[in-house]
Amino acid sequence: MTVSLFQKxxxxxGKRERTRAALLDSALDLVAQQGMExxxxxxxxxxxxxxxxxxxxxxxxxxxxxxxxxxxIAKEIGRQIxxxxxxxxxxxxxxxxxxxxxxxxxxxxxxxxxVVISSNHHTTExxxxxxxxxxxxxxxxxxxxxFSITLDQYLLDQIGSIIVVCIRTQLxxxxxxxxxxxxxxxxxxxxxxAHADIPxxxxxxxxxTATS
Amino acid sequence: MTVSLFQKxxxxxGKRERTRAALLDSALDLVAQQGMExxxxxxxxxxxxxxxxxxxxxxxxxxxxxxxxxxxIAKEIGRQIxxxxxxxxxxxxxxxxxxxxxxxxxxxxxxxxxVVISSNHHTTExxxxxxxxxxxxxxxxxxxxxFSITLDQYLLDQIGSIIVVCIRTQLxxxxxxxxxxxxxxxxxxxxxxAHADIPxxxxxxxxxTATS
Amino acid sequence: MTVSLFQKxxxxxGKRERTRAALLDSALDLVAQQGMExxxxxxxxxxxxxxxxxxxxxxxxxxxxxxxxxxxIAKEIGRQIxxxxxxxxxxxxxxxxxxxxxxxxxxxxxxxxxVVISSNHHTTExxxxxxxxxxxxxxxxxxxxxFSITLDQYLLDQIGSIIVVCIRTQLxxxxxxxxxxxxxxxxxxxxxxAHADIPxxxxxxxxxTATS
Amino acid sequence: MTVSLFQKxxxxxGKRERTRAALLDSALDLVAQQGMExxxxxxxxxxxxxxxxxxxxxxxxxxxxxxxxxxxIAKEIGRQIxxxxxxxxxxxxxxxxxxxxxxxxxxxxxxxxxVVISSNHHTTExxxxxxxxxxxxxxxxxxxxxFSITLDQYLLDQIGSIIVVCIRTQLxxxxxxxxxxxxxxxxxxxxxxAHADIPxxxxxxxxxTATS
DNA sequence: AATGAATGAGCGTTCATTCAT
DNA sequence: GATGAATGAACGCTCATTCAT
Numbered sequence: 001m002t003v004s005l006f007q008k009x010x011x012x013x014g015k016r017e018r019t020r021a022a023l024l025d026s027a028l029d030l031v032a033q034q035g036m037e038x039x040x041x042x043x044x045x046x047x048x049x050x051x052x053x054x055x056x057x058x059x060x061x062x063x064x065x066x067x068x069x070x071x072x073i074a075k076e077i078g079r080q081i082x083x084x085x086x087x088x089x090x091x092x093x094x095x096x097x098x099x100x101x102x103x104x105x106x107x108x109x110x111x112x113x114x115v116v117i118s119s120n121h122h123t124t125e126x127x128x129x130x131x132x133x134x135x136x137x138x139x140x141x142x143x144x145x146x147f148s149i150t151l152d153q154y155l156l157d158q159i160g161s162i163i164v165v166c167i168r169t170q171l172x173x174x175x176x177x178x179x180x181x182x183x184x185x186x187x188x189x190x191x192x193x194a195h196a197d198i199p200x201x202x203x204x205x206x207x208x209t210a211t212s
Numbered sequence: 213m214t215v216s217l218f219q220k221x222x223x224x225x226g227k228r229e230r231t232r233a234a235l236l237d238s239a240l241d242l243v244a245q246q247g248m249e250x251x252x253x254x255x256x257x258x259x260x261x262x263x264x265x266x267x268x269x270x271x272x273x274x275x276x277x278x279x280x281x282x283x284x285i286a287k288e289i290g291r292q293i294x295x296x297x298x299x300x301x302x303x304x305x306x307x308x309x310x311x312x313x314x315x316x317x318x319x320x321x322x323x324x325x326x327v328v329i330s331s332n333h334h335t336t337e338x339x340x341x342x343x344x345x346x347x348x349x350x351x352x353x354x355x356x357x358x359f360s361i362t363l364d365q366y367l368l369d370q371i372g373s374i375i376v377v378c379i380r381t382q383l384x385x386x387x388x389x390x391x392x393x394x395x396x397x398x399x400x401x402x403x404x405x406a407h408a409d410i411p412x413x414x415x416x417x418x419x420x421t422a423t424s
Numbered sequence: 425m426t427v428s429l430f431q432k433x434x435x436x437x438g439k440r441e442r443t444r445a446a447l448l449d450s451a452l453d454l455v456a457q458q459g460m461e462x463x464x465x466x467x468x469x470x471x472x473x474x475x476x477x478x479x480x481x482x483x484x485x486x487x488x489x490x491x492x493x494x495x496x497i498a499k500e501i502g503r504q505i506x507x508x509x510x511x512x513x514x515x516x517x518x519x520x521x522x523x524x525x526x527x528x529x530x531x532x533x534x535x536x537x538x539v540v541i542s543s544n545h546h547t548t549e550x551x552x553x554x555x556x557x558x559x560x561x562x563x564x565x566x567x568x569x570x571f572s573i574t575l576d577q578y579l580l581d582q583i584g585s586i587i588v589v590c591i592r593t594q595l596x597x598x599x600x601x602x603x604x605x606x607x608x609x610x611x612x613x614x615x616x617x618a619h620a621d622i623p624x625x626x627x628x629x630x631x632x633t634a635t636s
Numbered sequence: 637m638t639v640s641l642f643q644k645x646x647x648x649x650g651k652r653e654r655t656r657a658a659l660l661d662s663a664l665d666l667v668a669q670q671g672m673e674x675x676x677x678x679x680x681x682x683x684x685x686x687x688x689x690x691x692x693x694x695x696x697x698x699x700x701x702x703x704x705x706x707x708x709i710a711k712e713i714g715r716q717i718x719x720x721x722x723x724x725x726x727x728x729x730x731x732x733x734x735x736x737x738x739x740x741x742x743x744x745x746x747x748x749x750x751v752v753i754s755s756n757h758h759t760t761e762x763x764x765x766x767x768x769x770x771x772x773x774x775x776x777x778x779x780x781x782x783f784s785i786t787l788d789q790y791l792l793d794q795i796g797s798i799i800v801v802c803i804r805t806q807l808x809x810x811x812x813x814x815x816x817x818x819x820x821x822x823x824x825x826x827x828x829x830a831h832a833d834i835p836x837x838x839x840x841x842x843x844x845t846a847t848s
Numbered sequence: 849a850a851t852g853a854a855t856g857a858g859c860g861t862t863c864a865t866t867c868a869t
Numbered sequence: 870g871a872t873g874a875a876t877g878a879a880c881g882c883t884c885a886t887t888c889a890t
Binding site for chain 4: 861
């Protein structure tokens with residue numbers, strides 16, 4: 001299940017860009033299998049079918065490529081979520097749709113899920129990326145009068161954390177739509193949505209996806 | 213601000229126990245500074261003022277001492293929380309008191325907080341330790357009719373995660389009772405307590421502690 | 425099957441001698457299990473029920489105790505062989521009896537056999553010990569006109585080597601009187617005894633021993 | 637007197653093969669000096685003029701290189717013996733020629749001799765290699781009616797052991813054709829060749845070699 | 849004499865990094 | 870640009886040895 005996140009984005013690029021993308025994709029694969037901490041540079045090059053020294057033509061050290069991998073994934077996930085949200089105007093529906101999409105993507109492509117989890121623990125910057133897709137929708141929800149919250153990074157981190165726990169549990173124990181629904185439930189509770197309304201909202205907007 | 217969790221507990225013990233405690237305290241210190249992953253055995257011994265080989269008179273490998281550090285902290289935190297809960301019968305009050313105590317302890321002793329955070333990400337076992345103090349109280353709350361929840365490890369992980377985010381934020385940005393209050397708010401929301409009741413419950417039970 | 429070669433020899437000795445003997449017996453045991461190369465000083469003391477540092481009150485280093493163990497065994501085997509040869513006058517009978525006794529002892533007490541084999545490979549001195557019991561008998565046989573040989577250390581080494589191969593094979597594949605008989609056969613052939621006489625000589629003098 | 641068994645065989649090979657050969661030759665040298673047990677990886681690389689880590693680009697551990705050294709020598713000796721035996725049909729002549737050649741080679745190149753001796757003590761596998769060149773000839777001798785023996789590994793080990801003692805003695809005390817002749821004598825005696833015939837057979841077939 | 853905690857030199861092993869080809 | 874052999878610092882771990890008690 002090798003994913004070519006970076007290659008895909010550069011199919012027509014020059015040789016330099018293609019080699020670079022190959023290294024990034026290789027790193028992505030390996031991070032997915034073993035987490036961010038243990039990936040070795042020699043593994044990255046070998047898995048990319050390149051020689052050891054080639055790495056240093058493109059990156060200065062391990063951290064640099066790992067960071068680019070994380071960032072690339074965050075950007076791509078954001079892109080995919082946006083794709084599925086055109087024309088959705090209600091804040092609650094947007095939050096549920098985005099959350100569900102995010103979880104589904106992470107579980108469908110465990111490589112990405114693992115990176116999202118790792119990143120969430122380690123860098124504030126990445127944490128902001130992960131929650132970025134929510135901020136505007138929460139703002140909208142406030143304006144629409146749906147939520148009773150203080151909107152700041154702390155709240156976003158709390159919600160992001162609920163999502164991450166949901167992903168981690170499903171990566172460990174297998175995909176389970178019910179856990180996704182409960183995560184959505186918790187998020188709406190956190191946002192101050194009336195309990196009575198929540199079940200129907202979830203039933204309506206958190207559907208099984210058509211992923212492979 | 214070096215804390216001597218293990219030394220304290222063994223002040224009058226023999227030489228063997230004192231050296232062992234010195235190693236554990238040293239490891240605790242270092243885990244607090246850099247997280248659980250990167251601590252090296254040679255660092256632990258050096259920071260304890262001992263020779264490299266001494267480590268192996270007491271532990272078989274890195275994992276063993278790290279595990280003992282985590283476990284020692286979990287036990288001590290549990291003890292301190294229990295201390296402050298005698299005579300509290302209402303489940304909501306118990307949850308708020310325990311949560312507040314937990315957060316306060318972790319922030320007062322940043323070494324412990326750091327270990328709690330590290331552990332939470334890495335081992336299911338530790339995660340259960342961190343949330344153990346909640347389980348019985350949630351069960352009590354269900355019986356008292358306060359909560360509308362499914363009580364399982366997933367819920368405990370989600371609540372634990374809220375607490376951890378609260379601790380992490382305060383460790384990064386400085387202690388802030390308001391963030392603790394908001395975490396309590398989020399937890400009560402998650403548990404299904406009526407929104408209207410929450411502010412008063414928190415005002416009543418989440419007080420500034422008399423910690424140094 | 426712990427043997428107390430050294431303790432036995434010093435049963436009534438003072439405390440100092442008893443501790444020393446305990447160390448030697450412990451070393452003997454361990455050499456038997458793992459060969460001469462890999463025995464550790466800490467193992468010797470632990471197995472003797474003594475503290476680490478005690479070793480250095482009696483021996484200066486590993487080599488010293490190992491050498492004493494080898495030498496003690498050689499002496500004891502010589503003693504046992506002599507015991508069984510009183511009153512045997514014919515050189516051929518003496519050679520067969522001694523050879524058989526040697527092999528039996530080594531196989532009955534595998535600790536000793538292992539040491540004999542190890543020693544044979546490593547020190548010329550020990551090799552002379554192992555073959556000492558033969559020299560006088562070969563000289564006797566020459567005088568009695570039984571053998572056609574050049575009697576020197578080279579010959580003794582060759583005969584010793586036949587015995588060692590016999591012991592090694594039986595230690596590896598289990599005791600087998602037939603292999604002992606064949607070793608005796610080879611030795612008589614080497615010594616120039618007429619082929620026709622050998623089977624009867626062996627049948628007569630190489631009997632199953634009454635060992636446990 | 638450093639011999640380049642492995643380098644010789646690869647003089648025109650690429651850099652990788654040359655470094656590999658350098659390590660093997662270095663190991664061979666050191667095994668010759670100190671036996672198989674005590675050679676350290678750091679010694680091998682240092683003696684080869686290479687960095688410590690280079691070893692692991694070619695071998696996984698000490699055993700692997702030691703095994704290759706032994707095997708390389710066994711193969712080469714086998715090759716050299718075969719070279720000198722074309723057209724020899726009589727089993728006794730073949731045995732004498734091969735034995736003499738084997739001993740000569742081991743003594744001419746003391747590194748090899750030392751390895752042969754070490755190997756003989758330690759691995760059954762190597763012992764079979766050392767005696768392999770004999771097995772077919774003994775079978776032939778049985779068919780030709782020259783020998784009165786039971787042909788099995790035990791016999792081969794005994795004969796191999798005679799050869800090893802001969803080599804060891806000459807390595808310790810200097811080359812001496814007479815010792816080789818006596819070893820051949822012992823072997824023929826062991827095989828049941830009539831004593832009366834032996835001196836002439838040896839005089840005829842065990843000649844000084846034309847080695848450097 | 850006996851203890852056993854502490855030591856630290858020494859070895860195996862890994863892996864990021866360099867550089868001649 | 871790509872290669873991959875070579876490097877060597879860094880770390881884990883062992884164990885003979887010392888020494889205060």
